[in-house]
Amino acid sequence: MNKTLLSVAVIQAAVASSAQAMQVLDDSDMASVSGQSGITIEVTTNDANGEMLTTGEIRYTEEDKDGQGADNLTIDGMSLRTITTDADGVMTGVDTIRTTIDVDDQGNVHIRQSDIDTLELEFGEIALSGRSLFGGVRLSVWKFIGDSYLETVLLNDPAGSKIGFVTAMEEGSGLTYQFDEDGLTFSTDIVFLPKIGETTFRSEVFLTGDTDELKLEIGETSGSLEIRNISLLNDKGENIFGANNFGDLGYGDITVNTGYFTIAANQDPDVDGIAGRINSDLTVGNVFYRTGDQRLNLNNVNLNTNGEIDYTLDFIDTGFTTGIDTRISNVSDLDLTIGAITLSSGDGSNESLSMGSYAIENLNLNGDSIDMQMYTLPGVGAQGLQMDLTMAGTTSFDLTIKDDPAENAGDPDPQLTASVVLNNVSVSQTIDQTEKGLHVGVLNQSMDVNINQIRMGDGLIQQGQTGRLVMNNVSLQPGSYFRVEPLQ
Template sequence: MMKRNRILSAIVMASLPVSVPVMAMQVLEDTDMAGVSGQSGITIEVTTDDPNGEFLTTGELRFTEADRDGKGEDYLAIGGLKLRTITTDATGVMTGVDTIRTDIDIDAEGNVSIRQSDVDTLDLELGAVSLSGRELFNAVRFSVWKFVGDSYLETVLLNDPEGAKVGFRTVMEEGSGLTYQFDEDGLTFSSDIVFLPKAGESAFRSELFLTGTTDELKLEFGETSGSFEIRNISLLDSSGDNIFGANDFGDLGYADISINTGYITMAANTDAGVDGIRGKINSDMTVGNVFYRTGDQRVNFNDVSLNTNGEISYTLDFIDITSENAIDRFKVTGIESHITDITDLDLTIGSLTLSAGDGSSQSLSMGSYAIENLNLNGGSIDLSMLTLPGAGSQGLQMDLVMAGTTSFDLTIKDDPAEVSGNPDPQLTASVVLNNVSVSQTIDQTDKGLHVGILDQSMDININQIRVGDGLIQQGQTGRLVMNNISLQPGSYFRVEPLQ
């Protein structure tokens, strides 16, 4: 190598014009180059010259099963996509076209970062969403997604020794948010999504990680810090006005997720004659606070935890069936899921409280609640979301069947005792469910959200009902058996804001 460097130096010196002063040159060894470094990465700024800020538009997007030309009978279709990048004023009205900055960089560990920042506002609109030709929604919109301050979206290609791994990070400073809407039957479901940082921090943060092997993908949940709120849940008419005047359905939110384990795997279904995907779900996580707020009051579910104690199996498939009966011929389309291997699932609520709308001035706890050791006992849960004639022109039908016997332990505790060593008063029972079948329609109407009963039946046994303090039970108070519980087909309930 040293010989080649000397030859190269001689050629360069000989090729210089005589009038050029030649400085003394030294041969560099390979080890000398190891200390040479520069600034890696590039910055790309993207904008559009469209006066409306349209940056990307597409025709129909279609996902099909078991075919290679996009013409399969079972499919999910979106009638098109439109992305706008704009600037807006304080009321969300467009004031100009925006420029998005993308930084691509490689850090010292070999991770590649692709970060979109300096964003003012994004608008994303999806066309009609349909399953195998039957429409679910007219349109779906993520409108006026405001990026405040140094908010950004980031994709990271991680240099992981175990294989390919991609991270997705969302960082939103206080004041960032968007409006989510979807249209159905001439009405619009609308809500405002707001990101709030954790106390003492500057931004809401959330992470997802995608890894791949030879036969499956794995989506892992990473850090989530801060609060995510869904506000002003409303129904709007064709003019965009709230059909209930100043009233809405209230707000929902969650904050401070702590994750020990949380992932979903996805792979092609290998069962004979079955399309779709299969995978596993594993969860051991706690949400610090889940709440529902109306006016300036809210109910808080604190320290809500979900632990599957291992992996749950699932399959997911599109269905497209033409059925005939004595009266007419109709088409059933939708998504069908099958869940098994639930043997020890725990769902607990650490405490239930009331508070002011901002979460302050919480009341004393109204108790804690737990469903533990949930076991399908070899059975399954089948859940279908269907589009059917009679469920509104675009309404949704949901079918739930819990085959076999499902059992779990129920615990309701009083407020924790203030005296150390004094156990909590509690009520416990062993619950067994048999023959659970629920079929209902969900539709939005000008009178509110309408849930209609097509069929609902089950058997319930509540066994070993006991009260006590956790150490000394006050005997068994009995057993409650309720067989053939059913709701009359055609019954319904409707959800609407208080008038």
């Protein structure tokens, strides 16, 4: 979800800046505008390919504090196209974007881009300190159906500056998302679906800031976003598995009590990068995985951090490989619950009775942290990324699995509960796109597991026997792997 929302924010900013750059209003122009509730700007490019905005290299560089040189993230150029297309997504002409600027009676400034047929946003090679991460990223053939629009709102907030980014998409709107790696392309179609009884998918993100940090808040999300036709393509754009793909994913109807993360400079004088806080209490009404006309549903998925947790993020460059180093800490009471698991037809109809609810509650790192590094591997070829994850010390949580029959007054649900303790979790693996599918190789994976206070009953009267399960030195043999490919 966050990648999609941030991509939308990038597009909105690019479109807005393009409109301002291509048509400047001076004082005499403004003086001629009278008796109107706002102003309208129509922008058309004279480029035959529809290019409205292009850039050379985009570079973000950190100060050199570790003696390894200035770490950097580079994007080898960006282009934004506005075009018209036919039913097959083939370009038929150059599009015009209408931008309206209006002030409402609350003093909020609304900048809306509408009357858009199709947008295309493309980034060149993305690299960390000179080592390629992706060969390119594209948001292609983003169709805006009917009155769909992107809107930036400058809010008149007494607390300070606040900017809202709104995405409103009528049914039928969607785009294709792709990224390249090692001669292969990961491709998927993204479709926006309104909530039942409504006509428009809508999502909101708010950006606020002060002298110390930026805060990105998740606002209302009404409707569903589906990620369809997850596929791997060869260098000719052909699905390497023929008509088969990895299925579809989707989520929708997000209810937010609290949802934000902040971005600030790392205050540690010996550490580069950024630091911030995450606070979440949000519920996703439905998350699903679909193959053919069958769907597995996770209903009412709630993530609650019960306050703020801390994170840091830094680019790393060892001289042999580059990557990103992330740390999550100050986790003492995180809850993740799934209200119900069901099966249904592909469109969500004919939903089965629940197969139970599941909860991981009171997750506590006990003063330690979760450390994760993602590296680009040295050399050239189909090697992918390496991911290292460490949870040093003790991590504990409570596990609850409930049967979920039809509700009967005064009849508690049968349930299984346990207290789980993980010690010294270490995972190191490679992740790679190959012509045989997604390949995950094991470099190292080990931990100690204690499942304590195993109890079964109805939540009021515990039945069976309380027990304990101990598994020390749980590990996978280095060199092992698993591969994910579409069902043949």
